[in-house]
Amino acid sequence: MKRLWNALRSGSPFALAGVLATLCGMAAGHLIASLLKPASSPVLAVGSTVIDLTPTPLKEYAVREFGTKDKPILLASVMAVTLLLAAVAGLLARRWFPVGAGLLIALVALAGAAAVTRPLATASDVVPSLVAAVVGLVVLVLLVRLLNGSREPADEPAQAAAEEDPAPTHSAGGPVGPSPAGGTGPFDVMSNLEPIARRKPRSKSKSKSAPTAAPRASRRTLLITTGLVAAASATMGWAGEKIIAYRTRIGNVNLPPAAKPIAPLPAGLENVYSGISNFQTSTDRFYRVDINLTLPVVPVDDWKLTIDGDVDSSFSLTFDELAAMPLIERDITMTCVSNEVGGRYIGAARWLGVPLTDLLDRAGVGSKADQILSTAVDGFTISTPLEVARDGRDAMVAIGMNGEPLPAEHGFPARLITPGLYGFVGATKWLTRLTLTTYDDDSAYWTDRDWATDAPIKISSRIDTPKPLATIKDGQTVIGGVAWAQRVGINKVEVRIDGNAWQEATLGPDAGIDYWRQWYLPWDASPGQHMLAVRATSLDGEVQTAARATPFPEGSSGVQEIVVTVE
Template sequence: MNLHTRRLALSGLVGILSAAVAVGAGELVASLVRPVASPVIAIGNRLITLTPEPVKLWAIREFGTDDKRVLLTGIYLAVAVLAVLIGVAAVRRLALGLFGVAVLGAVGCYCALTANGHQGTDVVPSVFGTLAGMTALTALVRAVTGTGSVTGTGTGAGLDAATRPATLVANRRQFLRGGVGAAAFAVIGGFGGRALQRTRYNASAARAAIRLPEPVSSAGAVANSAAANEAAFDLGKSGVPFLTPAAKFYRIDTALSVPQVDPDTWQLRIHGLVDRELTLSYADLLARPLVERWVTLACVSNEVGGSLISTAKFRGVLLADVLREAGVRPGADQLLAVSADGMTIGSPTAVVMDGRDAMLAVGMNGAPLPTEHGFPVRMVVPGLYGYVSACKWIVDLEATTFAAHQAYWVRGGWAARGPVLLSSRIDRPTSSGFVAVGSQVPVAGVAWDQHVGVSRVEVQVDGGAWQQAVLAPVPSTDTWRQWVYLWTPTSRGAHRLRVRAFDAGGRPQSEAVARPFPAGATGLHEVTVRAR
């Protein structure tokens, strides 16, 4: 490696160390402001709002619930690349490098002040991070070039690479001290800042101390096996369990930093086109009669056969009762919910008020809501996709109109009302799996049409006649329905299995293939298995 190449590598290292110091300082200061003010989180939140809907759909389809981790990784990589370029420019002329850091800092400040739910103080970590990065860059560049000023009056400063003295580092001891110090600060500031954020802004202790009141109306037990042929197969083994554990419940939202809301200070304001504005505390909700219901929630981004759907037992206050108390006026056709992180979700008022078990949920699967799923309070509306109903960390509910306000996802082109579409999927056997010729193979899965219900499920093998599956019992029409069909493969080779469901009125699900945008995916799910 010649001197020029080594100098480029060293210049890149200078940029990386400086950027790491900036990030570490930003994380450390964010622990004194709030986690969402972290420059990286602020940039990520702003990128989410600026990303076109097709790109968001692609990310959800490709990465599912790992989409946030992928986004943050991408931001760190982009910062690293820019840092290398800044380092190379700074070693040639420090003023250029400082300008580059200032530009990145300005981007962080802009994002902090324009992200959903921002506060004025959110800019502070980006400002301090920028200053720390500029300080580190200056010290490291001076050690490399031997210069003592920004304007380039010292040894090697401002010289073209061809005329600069043929040394790699003008002051090696100073550079080593500065480099080690920068790396140590970056590690301590970055990881220490994140640790402090988790310590200072953590609702786990408050959640653990809560004992939810017993519901006045219970969801009841759910059989986890088929109604017939129980000895031959068990849906809990052949398909998916009826209940989704909280740790496996799908999560699609835009919160890169999960809001940590103190239930003691939480309030929900209900206002707008109402006769009486209400402000409810967490204690107010727990003092009201609670109901418990099994509800299946689904994401509109779910592809045919996708996994962005889960079922849980939610406990909460019936939302319609609260709205009647507030006196929602006839002209209010939308309920605009606002999350603690600034997310807006609009629900059709008529749907919430039509008698279904829409609720302000405080519990999930017998425990207080997990933080990731909306603690202390979230909305749950059976029969609507989550983007128009399931507002997590809810703090504001305005009775308004669809004409007056567009919620976050609707501004991106998604349908305003979002009723769940009838659908079904095969969970067992999996695609490209193997089965034994002559054996009895349970083909199993789930079908759903929340608040309408599923009356029949049929399975087709290799384009033949549709065969009726056995359905498991369900507590209500607001949940998915497990099903099983016993199939005996008689020949070796590939076999194509398809499934279709029928709603409570006997109408079949649509076979027309449509992608999720803008109102939900349609089409029949199929898998191909090999018999041997």
């Protein structure tokens, strides 16, 4: 077993060479992609393809378990598999360099194929992968040559000894001889484990006639080269991230005021009862759930919004032209369909934008269309029922959020906001096209994955304080949280403690039917474990259902119940 371990360990520097070559190639590709199109970066392209191919249940599991960390975990998984194969490539390159190099090139080829098959991809999207292949191959050649040059020429003495004395000899260390395969296979390492001092010395004549060994690379040279490769990889990766951050920044964008500004929001309950969600969600704490591993680069001066399809007259607007139209501002709560009962993928903000109906009226909707197919700058699509956009709700193409231009992560320069619909059918970010079409003729990203085509947000409520499984002190405290029934509004919220009768809570300020309501209930908590539950009732009398449903395909439902300990 020890000999086997030594045999495997002897190849570890070559495995490291494969890993370093791949890292350096990927970093170089990422750097080039940051200058061209960030999404064409080899790792990001593969990651995006993995997202597209991942079954819906697995996607929902990732969002539920990892939240906003699902993307870093996915990228880490892609990197782990890639580097494992890179290590194999390095081991193969030790004796069969073309095979090892071929495996490394195959990995990059897969990344290139993933990049050029993305929506709206162009031929230039393969450039980062080509750069990764060239840089990775050059580094692999360099490291393998240095490693081969730095190894002790143990095979030559052993071969010489075998020629002088073919019969195996014995020593305190056990039998010593050629490998079982009789060639240069991986077991040669075992056959050469006997210390050099114990081997039968060569004759003088043999030594004189032996060719002079090539100069070996020093360990210092090898360590310096390895360190430089690692440093270059880290530097290029860091530079790529900095360039992407610079290119996706929001410049000086001045938003005009709404045609009819609305009153400021009233003070929320969070100012009185700690732990209840803020009445208005700050932009930096607003949830983000999408399939993008990197933010699209959208220069505002080059951006246009196009309205086309089944319309009387197609047209396009620049950002300045869109912002010059009469703007509305509305307080609207948004919810992700991936939100579990009591989940955190919900936020409430003040949005500024152009009414969607103004754009549709200007285009003149035809007689056949039954959906609006909205397209993002990266080719991602969402389907919104046309009737929903024209039923009087304040659907808009938003350009502002909480008094500021949209942040890059929330869709700058413009996004779709549709009150009362889950984001996957009404909240396209990085919007660039609105196409009037039919469900028979066109399907969107989530429709192709069997999600619902019409997904109104379900009435629901959440306990914010105390937290699930929390331990609190006995005595006077409050149970509090938020509730929502978009397009209808909240009439009341009730709390149940330990399965007893429902108690009506006190509601917080009202900002309209499309906005959530805060609530609280005073509670004299006694020591022990307690079960808390909450439900909401809408203004039209609908009571939040207790029937449990998963997010797929049209949103979760059920009553939230939590356990807390009082001491």
